[in-house]
Amino acid sequence: MRHARRAIAWSVLAAAGVFLLAAPFLFRPYGIFILTMWAVLTIAAIGLNLTLGYAGQISLAQAAFVGIGSYVTAYLTTRGWPFWSTYVLAAVSCFVIGWLLGYPALRVQHHYLAFVTLAFNTLIYLIFRNEEWLTGGIYGISNVPRPNFAGWSMNGPREFYYFCLAHLVLVSLATWWLIRSPWGRAFVALRENPMRALSLGVDTRRYTLMAFALGAGLGGISGALYAPLVQFVDPTPFALMLSLNLLLMVMVGGSGYFLGPFLGAAVSVLLPEWARFGSDALYLIFYAIAVMVLMAFCPSGLLGLAERFMKR
Amino acid sequence: MTRLKCALALSALLLMSGAAPAADVKFAYVGEISGSIAVSGGNFRDGIILAVEELNAKGGILKQKIALTQYDTQTNPGVARAQMQKAIDGDPYVVLGPIFSGNVKVVMQMLQQAEIPHIIGGEAAELTSLGDPYLFRTSFGQQIGMPKIANFIRDELKAKTLALIWVNNDFGKGGRDRLIKELNTRNIKLVADVSTESGQVDFAADVVKLKAANADVVFVYSNEEECARIMREARRQGLKGPFVGDTTLLSQKTIELAGDAANGVMGHVGLTADAPLKEVEDFKARFQRRFNYVPDHNGLKGYSGVYAVKYVTEKLGKLDRKALAKTMHGLTITPKDEPGILIETTWDTTGEIDRISFLAEVVDGKQKITKILPKIGK
Amino acid sequence: MLADILQLLVAGLATGGIYALVAIGFALLWQTSQTINFAQGEFVMLPAFFVLIGMGYFGLPFWPAVALGTVVTILALGVLFKKLMVDPMIHHGVLPLVIATIGLAILMKEAVREFYGADAWPFPALAAATNVTVFGVAFAVQSLVILAISCAAMVALQLFLNGTRTGRCMQATAQNPTVARLLGIPVERMILYTFLINAALVMLASILITPIYLAKFTNGELLGLYAFIAAIIGGFNQVRGAIAGGLLLGVVDNFTAAYISSQYRMAVPLVFLIAVILWRPQGLLGRVEERTV
Numbered sequence: 001m002r003h004a005r006r007a008i009a010w011s012v013l014a015a016a017g018v019f020l021l022a023a024p025f026l027f028r029p030y031g032i033f034i035l036t037m038w039a040v041l042t043i044a045a046i047g048l049n050l051t052l053g054y055a056g057q058i059s060l061a062q063a064a065f066v067g068i069g070s071y072v073t074a075y076l077t078t079r080g081w082p083f084w085s086t087y088v089l090a091a092v093s094c095f096v097i098g099w100l101l102g103y104p105a106l107r108v109q110h111h112y113l114a115f116v117t118l119a120f121n122t123l124i125y126l127i128f129r130n131e132e133w134l135t136g137g138i139y140g141i142s143n144v145p146r147p148n149f150a151g152w153s154m155n156g157p158r159e160f161y162y163f164c165l166a167h168l169v170l171v172s173l174a175t176w177w178l179i180r181s182p183w184g185r186a187f188v189a190l191r192e193n194p195m196r197a198l199s200l201g202v203d204t205r206r207y208t209l210m211a212f213a214l215g216a217g218l219g220g221i222s223g224a225l226y227a228p229l230v231q232f233v234d235p236t237p238f239a240l241m242l243s244l245n246l247l248l249m250v251m252v253g254g255s256g257y258f259l260g261p262f263l264g265a266a267v268s269v270l271l272p273e274w275a276r277f278g279s280d281a282l283y284l285i286f287y288a289i290a291v292m293v294l295m296a297f298c299p300s301g302l303l304g305l306a307e308r309f310m311k312r
Numbered sequence: 313m314t315r316l317k318c319a320l321a322l323s324a325l326l327l328m329s330g331a332a333p334a335a336d337v338k339f340a341y342v343g344e345i346s347g348s349i350a351v352s353g354g355n356f357r358d359g360i361i362l363a364v365e366e367l368n369a370k371g372g373i374l375k376q377k378i379a380l381t382q383y384d385t386q387t388n389p390g391v392a393r394a395q396m397q398k399a400i401d402g403d404p405y406v407v408l409g410p411i412f413s414g415n416v417k418v419v420m421q422m423l424q425q426a427e428i429p430h431i432i433g434g435e436a437a438e439l440t441s442l443g444d445p446y447l448f449r450t451s452f453g454q455q456i457g458m459p460k461i462a463n464f465i466r467d468e469l470k471a472k473t474l475a476l477i478w479v480n481n482d483f484g485k486g487g488r489d490r491l492i493k494e495l496n497t498r499n500i501k502l503v504a505d506v507s508t509e510s511g512q513v514d515f516a517a518d519v520v521k522l523k524a525a526n527a528d529v530v531f532v533y534s535n536e537e538e539c540a541r542i543m544r545e546a547r548r549q550g551l552k553g554p555f556v557g558d559t560t561l562l563s564q565k566t567i568e569l570a571g572d573a574a575n576g577v578m579g580h581v582g583l584t585a586d587a588p589l590k591e592v593e594d595f596k597a598r599f600q601r602r603f604n605y606v607p608d609h610n611g612l613k614g615y616s617g618v619y620a621v622k623y624v625t626e627k628l629g630k631l632d633r634k635a636l637a638k639t640m641h642g643l644t645i646t647p648k649d650e651p652g653i654l655i656e657t658t659w660d661t662t663g664e665i666d667r668i669s670f671l672a673e674v675v676d677g678k679q680k681i682t683k684i685l686p687k688i689g690k
Numbered sequence: 691m692l693a694d695i696l697q698l699l700v701a702g703l704a705t706g707g708i709y710a711l712v713a714i715g716f717a718l719l720w721q722t723s724q725t726i727n728f729a730q731g732e733f734v735m736l737p738a739f740f741v742l743i744g745m746g747y748f749g750l751p752f753w754p755a756v757a758l759g760t761v762v763t764i765l766a767l768g769v770l771f772k773k774l775m776v777d778p779m780i781h782h783g784v785l786p787l788v789i790a791t792i793g794l795a796i797l798m799k800e801a802v803r804e805f806y807g808a809d810a811w812p813f814p815a816l817a818a819a820t821n822v823t824v825f826g827v828a829f830a831v832q833s834l835v836i837l838a839i840s841c842a843a844m845v846a847l848q849l850f851l852n853g854t855r856t857g858r859c860m861q862a863t864a865q866n867p868t869v870a871r872l873l874g875i876p877v878e879r880m881i882l883y884t885f886l887i888n889a890a891l892v893m894l895a896s897i898l899i900t901p902i903y904l905a906k907f908t909n910g911e912l913l914g915l916y917a918f919i920a921a922i923i924g925g926f927n928q929v930r931g932a933i934a935g936g937l938l939l940g941v942v943d944n945f946t947a948a949y950i951s952s953q954y955r956m957a958v959p960l961v962f963l964i965a966v967i968l969w970r971p972q973g974l975l976g977r978v979e980e981r982t983v
Contacts, residue, residue, distance in 0.1 A: 030398040037394075058785065104968050111726055111784060112967050115922060119960040122915070126960075130953045138481055138510075140389065142418065232418050236388050240915075244792050251789045280346075280384060281804035284796055291793035296778045299786035350808040480953075508952070513903040513912065516701040517947035517955075520694050537810045537904060544902070548830035549697060550821045569812050569904055573819060 005310045024158040032157040038269045039164040040225045043171050045249045045261030047218025053256035055211030056191035058110055060243040061117035064124035065094045065216045067238030069223020074141040074233040083147035090224040091217050098216025102209045121243050128235035140234030144227045164225050187211055254303030263302055336379035340399040343409035347387025348511040351536045351565045352411050352610045356433050358603050359614030373622050385410055389418040400426050406621050413482040420444050429637045431617040436486035440662040446637050448663040450613035451582045454490045457558050461580040462494035471528035475504035479534035487533045503527045515545040523551050532557045540569030547573040562672050562679050564608040578673045583609040586679045591647045591654045619652025693827040698944045704833035706940020707840030710933045711895045712917040715888035717926030721864040722884045725776050726788050729795035731914020733892040737763045738900035752814050760893050768889030802907040815901035836898050844933050919959045923966050925973020934975050
């Protein structure tokens with residue numbers, strides 16, 4: 001019986017994989033754009049899943065890191081820097097800022113951390129909006145170029161989609177390796193029972209900080225891809241709303257599950273486009289109700305629901 | 313391989329559409345249906361809807377019904393770009409909107425590349441100076457409105473100092489920069505330069521700054537909701553006027569939201585539903601009957617935009633985007649040619665509009681026209 | 691100059707009074723039932739629309755519409771909120787409930803946007819938009835009225851909590867529900883009362899602030915944030931902490947906007963918040979909490 005269920009799970013994954021590879025030939029530019037957006041946001045959600053799902057820390061600052069990554073990339077690429085350098089810079093700077101933020105912030109209890117990260121996110125948003133000399137203020141940075149490797153340009157929607165998909169695969173593999181490693185097991189130990197982990201000699205502080213900073217770094221990578229995707233960076237997308245959305249993505253997909261972010265991002269980004277609702281607002285109403293019902297009956301998200309179903 | 317298939321499919325469709333004239337003319341409205349200027353976007357859209365319904369009742373354009381699809385930019389440039397891509401994918405004949413100048417800037421290039429005429433509602437001065445041959449305004453830019461209001465401030469109000477409160481976005485900043493230029497050439501001193509945020513709700517501190525400036529005139533340049541909140545706060549704190557603005561301050565929605573606080577404000581209006589012209593008055597009545605509210609200038613913009621497209625298309629006798637754009641450059645449409653244009657309108661080669669405009673004052677909760685200002689090119 | 695400062699002070703205290711009302715409700719919910727209500731801002735946004743519907747759809751005059759709105763608010767945002775959302779979820783832990791309230795906030799916002807409209811609407815004020823001159827300084831009558839009403843509400847609440855038996859039972863429930871139960875206090879009912887009080891407070895805040903903000907579906911975003919900040923800075927295990935936090939926030943916000951930078955006006959409360967959480971988590975007026983591991 002278990003084998004049959006395993007087989008179902010694997011075939012679903014395989015089908016999804018085939019779909020993702022074939023997608024650009026099935027959709028028009030707008031559809032490809034939305035799929036690329038899904039891939040980019042999934043990377044940010046994977047980062048948050050690391051922080052929240054595996055290390056158990058509630059962070060509402062992920063949007064700020066996506067924003068920092070976007071602005072770093074936008075600022076530098078519009079001034080002629082090559083994409084790879086800005087990409088690395090975005091990831092590293094977010095990692096460092098995440099570490100610096102986490103150092104004092106992770107001392108406080110869970111719900112307080114939510115407010116500290118919320119405040120941090122809003123402060124970063126204010127800086128984006130007000131420092132016109134650096135970020136272009138509310139006018140933003142426009143005409144962000146898409147990457148270009150030895151003449152092979154990513155300008156077209158299809159090429160850029162595969163580029164982002166490749167990044168998503170790399171990030172997933174890296175995260176998979178991390179979770180399977182001793183580091184990952186330490187994270188899970190932290191989440192399950194911090195007291196016990198401490199008593200076993202696990203340096204909880206160091207591991208939590210690492211999870212937080214890695215999550216931030218992934219947010220930076222997501223941002224570095226977001227900027228050339230939309231080709232226009234302004235402060236509006238990086239306000240608190242995105243942090244809340246990413247949080248919902250992780251929880252709805254299944255916090256702490258490896259595939260949770262993929263599913264959560266799909267529900268948040270792809271579903272509204274493909275489920276023809278009368279208007280944006282109606283979809284959001286449906287989504288909000290679904291979230292509340294899910295939290296009431298199965299707080300471990302959709303994958304938690306699937307797991308329960310499979311165990312029966 | 314796929315491209316060949318697409319080409320074959322497309323040509324088949326074209327052949328079919330040539331043979332069966334029942335295919336619809338696709339209009340796309342990409343505008344601010346929600347977000348901070350939902351008021352303006354909603355009005356523009358309803359003007360379009362009224363025009364489309366009227367035209368379809370008479371058979372449409374060139375015997376083809378108009379199919380209108382709406383896309384919401386949420387007054388957000390990132391969303392605008394995505395929605396415009398979606399709209400372009402639908403292969404529309406023309407695109408109407410956006411109204412928010414910031415959104416127009418972001419989507420202009422896409423539309424220019426796709427060679428689709430776009431009839432915008434944005435008023436920021438720079439939009440017509442960016443060399444886009446497919447862009448057409450529905451009301452003139454700030455570089456035409458500001459000199460007119462500056463003249464009014466100098467000649468009628470005889471003011472020597474001015475306190476300015478403006479909204480920090482493309483629209484507000486463009487207007488502010490333009491106004492300051494005009495004030496400088498007329499020797500009017502700017503004694504307060506208060507910037508505010510779009511969507512701001514609390515103006516207590518800003519009004520205190522305006523009071524401290526003690527200017528002859530207070531110029532309010534923001535979106536309708538913020539204008540209303542500013543005027544309410546100004547009256548609450550006893551800031552003395554006169555209060556002057558351009559179009560948004562005297563708009564119908566501002567008056568409705570501000571209530572008594574709006575009485576006495578004066579300004580220049582490029583376009584208004586209260587213009588003492590027959591076509592405009594008839595339009596206002598029809599709009600009110602259809603939607604149960606009085607339209608603001610954006611309603612006129614949307615409506616006249618659709619009729620402009622209709623007039624030129626029927627003149628050409630075919631649906632040809634390039635020819636449409638070319639014909640509109642340098643074209644003048646009078647209400648006699650096409651009553652749907654409402655007021656005589658001329659477009660120049662950059663898509664900029666020339667029209668008569670009005671000086672107005674808000675009296676007893678209504679906008680009253682006090683003077684008609686002539687076209688520049690006459 | 692002095693006139694300006696006094697006017698800013700009064701305006702700041704007026705909005706601060708409203709923040710305080712919202713913060714008190716937020717704090718009470720957190721204390722008694724571990725409910726971190728991320729939808730608190732939307733709770734303030736919504737009642738105004740109930741009143742507008744009462745006036746527009748049912749044709750009621752203002753005060754009867756307010757009465758109707760109050761009843762609906764207390765039922766929906768008090769009783770239903772508790773029974774349908776909080777009770778089923780609270781045993782799953784804090785995080786699912788937080789997520790659910792985020793969902794609720796989205797639901798409320800989008801429902802108003804979809805079923806009422808995306809525009810802003812005027813809302814009748816409780817006092818005329820005139821000003822009264824005291825010692826040569828003109829004060830907005832509306833600000834004074836708002837300040838007076840919110841102070842009266844806060845005083846009434848304090849009297850209730852400290853002076854009546856039910857109030858003291860509620861305080862006991864907030865401090866230690868287990869012991870309260872042992873003492874025979876009907877804990878469930880006390881928690882319900884907290885939700886009802888929160889509903890009443892947000893109703894009052896809504897009536898006071900919507901004339902200024904205009905009724906719009908986005909009103910809740912900023913208000914909610916200010917409520918959290920006020921509650922935490924003040925110290926939310928004491929009602930007077932939330933009051934102090936709210937008033938302080940209103941005044942600091944206004945003075946920052948007028949004299950330091952209107953663009954960074956939000957930064958000061960946010961930095962304050964981070965500082966308080968890191969170095970004095972019990973807030974300025976709160977007591978240090980002993981919580982078992």
